[in-house]
Structures are given as structure tokens and as C-alpha cells.
Amino acid sequence: MKPVDPRLLRRARSAQRFLVASVTIGVATGLLIIAQAILLARGITDVVQRDAEVSGVALVLASAIAARAGLVWAQEVVAQRAAAAVKSTLRRQVLEHSLKLGPVWLSGERSSALTTLLTKGLDDLDPYFARYLPQMVLASTVPAGVIGWMATGDLIAAGTVLVTLPLIPIFMALIGWATQAHSRRRQRALAVLAHHFADVVSGLPTLKLFGRARAQESAVRRVTDKHRIASMSSLRLAFLSSFALELLASISVALVAVGVGLRLVDGKLGLETALMVLILAPEAYLPLRQVGIQFHASADGVAASEEVFRVMETPLPARGDRTDVPDLRVSPLCMYDVAVRYPGREQSALEGFDLELRPGEVVALTGPSGAGKSTVLSVLLGFVEPERGVVVAGGRAADEFAPAVWRRQFGWVPQRPGLRMGTVADNVRLGRPDASDEEVLVALTTAGAGELRLDKPVGEQGQLLSGGQQRRVALARALITDAPVLLLDEPTAGLDADAEAAVINGLRASARTVLMVAHRPALVAAVDRVVEALAATKADEKDLMAS
Numbered sequence: 001m002k003p004v005d006p007r008l009l010r011r012a013r014s015a016q017r018f019l020v021a022s023v024t025i026g027v028a029t030g031l032l033i034i035a036q037a038i039l040l041a042r043g044i045t046d047v048v049q050r051d052a053e054v055s056g057v058a059l060v061l062a063s064a065i066a067a068r069a070g071l072v073w074a075q076e077v078v079a080q081r082a083a084a085a086v087k088s089t090l091r092r093q094v095l096e097h098s099l100k101l102g103p104v105w106l107s108g109e110r111s112s113a114l115t116t117l118l119t120k121g122l123d124d125l126d127p128y129f130a131r132y133l134p135q136m137v138l139a140s141t142v143p144a145g146v147i148g149w150m151a152t153g154d155l156i157a158a159g160t161v162l163v164t165l166p167l168i169p170i171f172m173a174l175i176g177w178a179t180q181a182h183s184r185r186r187q188r189a190l191a192v193l194a195h196h197f198a199d200v201v202s203g204l205p206t207l208k209l210f211g212r213a214r215a216q217e218s219a220v221r222r223v224t225d226k227h228r229i230a231s232m233s234s235l236r237l238a239f240l241s242s243f244a245l246e247l248l249a250s251i252s253v254a255l256v257a258v259g260v261g262l263r264l265v266d267g268k269l270g271l272e273t274a275l276m277v278l279i280l281a282p283e284a285y286l287p288l289r290q291v292g293i294q295f296h297a298s299a300d301g302v303a304a305s306e307e308v309f310r311v312m313e314t315p316l317p318a319r320g321d322r323t324d325v326p327d328l329r330v331s332p333l334c335m336y337d338v339a340v341r342y343p344g345r346e347q348s349a350l351e352g353f354d355l356e357l358r359p360g361e362v363v364a365l366t367g368p369s370g371a372g373k374s375t376v377l378s379v380l381l382g383f384v385e386p387e388r389g390v391v392v393a394g395g396r397a398a399d400e401f402a403p404a405v406w407r408r409q410f411g412w413v414p415q416r417p418g419l420r421m422g423t424v425a426d427n428v429r430l431g432r433p434d435a436s437d438e439e440v441l442v443a444l445t446t447a448g449a450g451e452l453r454l455d456k457p458v459g460e461q462g463q464l465l466s467g468g469q470q471r472r473v474a475l476a477r478a479l480i481t482d483a484p485v486l487l488l489d490e491p492t493a494g495l496d497a498d499a500e501a502a503v504i505n506g507l508r509a510s511a512r513t514v515l516m517v518a519h520r521p522a523l524v525a526a527v528d529r530v531v532e533a534l535a536a537t538k539a540d541e542k543d544l545m546a547s
């Protein structure tokens with residue numbers, strides 16, 4: 001583990017400021033440690049050898065101790081603030097990047113693993129900032145100052161410290177290599193645990209229905225056991241390494257003390273210098289020992305921040321930055337020979353797909369399950385990059401335009417409506433935040449959900465509404481936008497035939513271009529045109545027959 005990950009400094013400005021403040025505090029602490037040792041040695045010598053008055057020295061000593069306590073307090077405050085600022089910066093950056101990567105990437109990336117990372121995972125950065133980094137700074141300032149000052153009084157003692165001190169970082173590095181792998185294993189076990197729990201909890205009604213709820217006990221036990229074993233081995237390593245470092249430091253201090261004692265008895269060293277060296281020697285080892293101890297507390301946070309950088313370094317699809325998107329109210333939207341293959345899949349999800357959407361048309365996209373219908377919508381929205389082929393609008397390829405501007409042309413109802421906690425009106429207004437109550441009501445009525453109260457509560461993921469109601473609210477959310485093109489993934493599932501016909505009429509009346517994934521014959525009959533998506537193998541067969 002690098003002491004300070006340069007990516008952390010690059011991405012979080014507060015981390016840079018924190019480092020500067022820590023170095024200042026570290027240097028001041030080093031100076032106070034030396035002053036304290038000098039004053040203590042002077043005070044004791046005055047009492048023992050000179051029988052002198054020590055009130056003056058005691059007062060200065062008390063001030064030095066108070067100043068050191070003040071620095072510890074300042075360090076703690078600065079560290080907690082920096083940790084909070086860095087965590088919130090990283091959270092925001094990861095969320096922004098995940099949004100840019102899009103919903104398809106997010107579904108592959110296991111959203112619960114990302115949730116764990118952004119909550120508990122990043123909270124583990126607290127000890128890194130509050131303990132590890134300040135100790136790292138102290139470890140690089142205090143020993144140098146202490147050894148330098150010791151050398152002015154007793155060269156041999158300073159030499160002994162100089163020779164034994166590097167043993168501590170060498171041991172720490174050896175232990176660090178082992179700890180890093182353990183910490184990663186623990187993070188992985190935690191992510192699997194979170195994902196498994198999320199799956200079990202969300203699928204509990206189904207599991208109960210099929211009488212499999214009890215059977216999950218052993219699966220949960222297996223996953224928690226893995227996490228427990230990973231945590232215990234991390235702890236074992238932490239205890240062992242603290243023991244090794246303590247032992248090493250104690251033996252080193254003892255070596256210095258024996259040498260100083262012998263030279264004092266021989267009369268080669270004065271009492272005041274001997275005392276100063278003895279007081280200072282443990283201070284040279286202390287910061288390095290502390291670094292070793294804090295290393296384990298912060299290793300999880302560092303592993304989490306590495307995971308954060310892994311997400312942030314996932315390249316975004318190459319898109320241009322043109323903002324002059326052609327108006328799709330007048331320009332057709334076309335797909336030519338588009339092929340898509342998802343990462344890790346051998347089979348193409350879409351193969352040689354062509355489409356022309358003329359302005360104002362209502363087109364149904366049909367095909368068997370898994371034929372790539374949702375993939376067509378994802379390609380049009382720019383969430384998926386085609387392996388081959390191109391999306392064209394107004395004579396220009398879609399990937400020339402900035403994604404945010406391009407997507408403004410579309411109202412989208414995904415297969416999972418993705419409603420959020422709030423009211424029905426809140427969810428519809430996601431499409432247009434400044435929409436009035438009347439406009440929200442009109443959109444809901446056009447979507448066939450006129451019976452829903454605007455202030456009806458909606459739970460997380462659309463809970464408290466039926467599946468059909470969720471889709472209709474999502475449809476109203478798409479309708480309320482000014483987007484000229486609506487991409488609808490089975491928008492009328494859960495509606496009866498009359499309500500479905502009313503929705504289609506409403507869509508026609510909205511005078512938008514509509515591409516909707518549809519299965520039911522009634523729906524297919526009500527549209528202007530039907531386009532069929534074929535599974536990749538079927539597309540190959542079609543090509544063969546054509547040739």
C-alpha cells in the first residue's frame with residue numbers, strides 16, 4: 001500500500017490541504033518533543049545534582065505539554081474534516097461517473113456492491129485520514145529531528161537508533177504485503193454478503209411461496225462464515241504485526257539504554273545528556289510503531305478507495321461534444337447494420353439491425369424474448385456502444401453529440417420503471433421539474449393513470465403502487481418532457497384492452513415519434529408500423545436464406 005495514493009490527492013483537493021496542515025503540525029510536534037525532553041532532563045538534573053529551583057523550567061515544560069496537546073486536538077479536527085470532505089468528493093465523483101457509464105453498466109456492476117462501496121466502504125477512510133496519514137507524517141518528521149538532536153549529545157546512541165530504526169519499516173512492508181491481500185479478500189466477502197442479503201430480502205416472498213426460505217439459511221451461513229473467516233485472519237495479522245513491531249522497538253530502546261547507562265557509569269556522559277537521550281529514544285520509534293498499528297485500521301479504507309478509482313477509471317464510451325443535435329421533430333432517426341455484443345458474452349445481443357423512425361410515427365418493436373428489443377432502446381439512448389453499425393440523425397452519427405444533449409431528445413420508459421420515494425407527482429415531475437399540477441394531471445391521464453391522486457405516496461423502487469400503476473406513472477414522466485421521441489419498453493403491460501387503446505390514442509395525440517416494445521396483437525394492430533428484432537442466430541439464418 002502506498003502511504004499516499006497520488007490519485008487521492010489529484011481527485012480530492014481537501015486531501016492536499018490536509019497533507020500540508022499535517023506536515024506543519026508534524027514539524028511543530030517534533031520540535032515540541034525535543035523541547036520537552038531537554039526541559040525534563042534539565043529539570044531532573046537541576047533537582048538531583050544542583051539542588052536548584054525548578055519552577056521556571058516546570059512552567060515552560062507545562063506550556064510545551066499543553067502546546068503538544070493542542071496540536072493533537074488540531075490534528076484530530078483537521079483530519080475529521082478532511083475525511084468528511086474527501087469521502088463526499090469521492091462519493092459524488094463515483095456517482096457522477098456511474099451515471100455517465102449508464103444503467104447497462106450499473107446492472108452489470110452489481111449495484112449492491114457499489115452501494116456497499118459508497119457507504120460502509122468509504123467510511124473506512126476515516127481511520128486512514130484521522131490516524132494513519134498523521135502518523136505517517138510524524139514518522140517522517142519526528143525521528144529525523146530526534147536523531148539529529150541526539151547526535152549533538154551522544155553520537156553512539158544516535159547511531160544505534162539510526163541502525164535499528166529501519167528494521168521497523170522493513171517489517172512493516174513485509175506485513176503490509178500480506179495484509180493487502182487479506183483486506184481485499186475481506187472487501188470482496190463483504191460485497192458478496194451485501195449482494196446476497198439484498199437478493200434474499202428482495203426475493204423473500206418468492207422464496208417463501210416456493211418453500212425455499214429456510215433453505216437460504218445455509219447459504220447465508222456459508223456467506224457470513226466466509227466473511228467471518230476473512231475478518232478473523234485480518235485481525236490475527238493485525239495483532240501479530242503489532243506484537244512484532246512492539247518487540248522490535250522495545251529491544252532497540254533497551255540497546256540504547258544499556259549503552260547510555262554504561263557510558264554514564266564510565267563518566268563519558270553527563271547526567272543531563274544521558275537523561276535527554278533516554279527520554280528521546282522511545283520518541284524516535286513511537287511514530288513508526290504507531291504507523292504499523294494504524295496501517296491495519298486504515299487498510300480497508302484504502303482498499304475501498306482503490307475500488308473507487310477502479311470505477312472512476314472505467315473508460316466512458318467515446319462520444320463527441322457537439323450540442324447542435326438535429327431536431328427529431330423533423331429529422332428521421334435511423335440505425336444502420338447495428339450489432340451489439342455485451343462484455344463477457346459470446347453471442348451477439350443484436351445483429352445487423354436496421355431501423356428508420358420517421359417524425360410523428362408510432363412504431364412497435366416486436367420479437368421473441370431475448371431478441372434484443374431493450375438493447376435497441378439502449379443503443380438509441382447511447383447507454384450501449386454498438387460493436388458495429390451506426391445511429392444517425394439529420395445526417396450525423398449520434399456519437400458525435402454530447403450524451404446529455406442527445407438524451408434530451410428522448411422520453412424513456414424502461415422495463416423497470418425506476419420510481420423513487422416521494423409522491424406520484426414528484427415522480428412525474430422528474431420529467432419536467434417546473435410542471436404545474438394541471439400538466440402533471442394531463443400527463444397522468446394521457447398515460448391511463450388519471451385515477452391516481454397526485455399526492456399518493458410512492459415507496460422505494462415504486463412500492464405502494466401496483467406494477468401497472470408504476471409503468472403508467474413512468475409513462476406520464478416520459479410524456480411530460482418536451483422530448484420529440486418516446487422510447488417505451490412495454491408501456492402498457494398491466495393495462496386492460498380499453499385502457500391500452502386510450503393510451504395509444506393519447507400517444508398519437510401527443511404528436512411525438514414513438515418506438516415501443518410491444519407483444520400484444522391489439523397493441524401491434526394499433527400502431528403505424530411494426531419492426532421485428534430477431535435473436536442473433538435467427539438474423540444469421542435470415543441472411544443465409546437471403547443469400
Ligand SMILES: Nc1ncnc2c1ncn2[C@@H]1O[C@H](COP(=O)(O)OP(=O)(O)OP(=O)(O)O)[C@@H](O)[C@H]1O
Nearest residue numbers: 104107108342345349368369370371372373374375
Ligand atoms: N447488461 C447486459 N449484460 C449482458 N447481457 C445482456 C445485458 N442486457 C441484455 N443482455 C443479453 O442480451 C440479449 C438481448 O437482451 P434484451 O434485454 O435486449 O432482449 P429483449 O428482446 O428486450 O428481451 P425481453 O423481451 O425478454 O425483455 C439477451 O440474451 C440478454 O441476456
